[in-house]
Amino acid sequence: MKILHMADVHLGMEPFKDRECGAGMGQRIWDAFAEALEAAERGQVDLILIAGDLFHRQPLKRELKEVNALFGELTRARVVLMAGNHDYLSKNSAYRGFPWNENVYMFPSEEWAYFEFPELGVTVYGFSYEHREIREARYDSVAKLPNRGLHILLAHGGDEKHIPMGLGQLKQLSMDYIALGHVHKPRQLLENRIVMAGDLQPLEHQDVGPRGYWITEFKKGEARTAFYPIRGCEVVELEISPEESLGSRQLLAQARQRLQTLAPYQLGKILLTGTYDPEMEPDVEALEELPRVVAVEKLWKPNYDFEKLKGEYRGQIVERYIRKLQGLPQDEVTRRALQLGISALLGNTLE
Ligand SMILES: [Mn+2]
Incomplete structure (x- = not known):
């Protein structure tokens, strides 16, 4: 079982706009996203996890269709995604009621939900943002199902205004993997277990160093996580x-x-x-x-x-x-x- 984890793609953003090097950056973010999906296809990934802020702001319908068309090319992987604080599910969000491909699973609200994949032996827990801010430390309250196999949490936040959370508390949830988003610095908080994906490409000059996605392979009860930089920028x-x-x-x-x-x-x-x-x-x-x-x-x-x-x-x-x-x-x-x-x-x- 292989998962690819990314977050904070921020499609629709145009970084470094006021600089000469900013030209084409908006397109490069889309290219990076497509590259990550191609890597999933090539690498026989079973599950793609997108931990929030796929879009920089409310997505346009045609942008969702574009993303969905890319998801539609995947022959093996299922995709699980959540809305983050940037692309939160507003009342009129184009996300609402969007007809995703059958391999795409989006958390539909701010209520806890889960997706079960018995064929993979995986249960994914999470919820989407319906607001720009959630100040409550809500990840404490996940209720695990008595399912066999792997239990994975998809989560976004980590600061005071966006679901505060601490490493100790996350460890106590005893998930097999926690796919985090929101903080734009890629880091394994707990090796092979709790990973902050970082942004897929640099979005600000503070984003120094490689940016990309993570692939984790679960084999015989062991997990191995590795970082894959995207050499777009x-x-x-x-x-x-x-x-x-x-x-x-x-x-x-x-x-x-x-x-x-x-x-x-x-x-x-x-x-x-x-x-x-x-x-x-x-x-x-x-x-x-x-x-x-x-x-x-x-x-x-x-x-x-x-x-x-x-x-x-x-x-x-x-x-x-x-x-x-x-x-x-x-x-x-x-x-x-x-x-x-x-x-x-x-x-x-x-x-
Ligand atoms: Mn965020």
């Missing part, structure tokens, strides 16, 4: 720690060089670290406009010459501020306060 961090004397053009050249080391499907998130000369703060906007850059994060710090500044601003607030902070315990907070304060007083921009 991946955000990679590129740390650049420039020399202090580096000008804007050289910084740009360095960034270009680093971007060239990426594989064709990768996008760069530039992290500027180290220190820079505040009297010649390099132009960062030009970096943001480079193709395949999703974000630029300024973690670098201005390297002020405080002794020199004290002399230049003798008797003024700048000098008094420096003396005051230099009199405090010199930890990270003080150093940061000194830099931020001086930047503000000197009218320099600093995030």
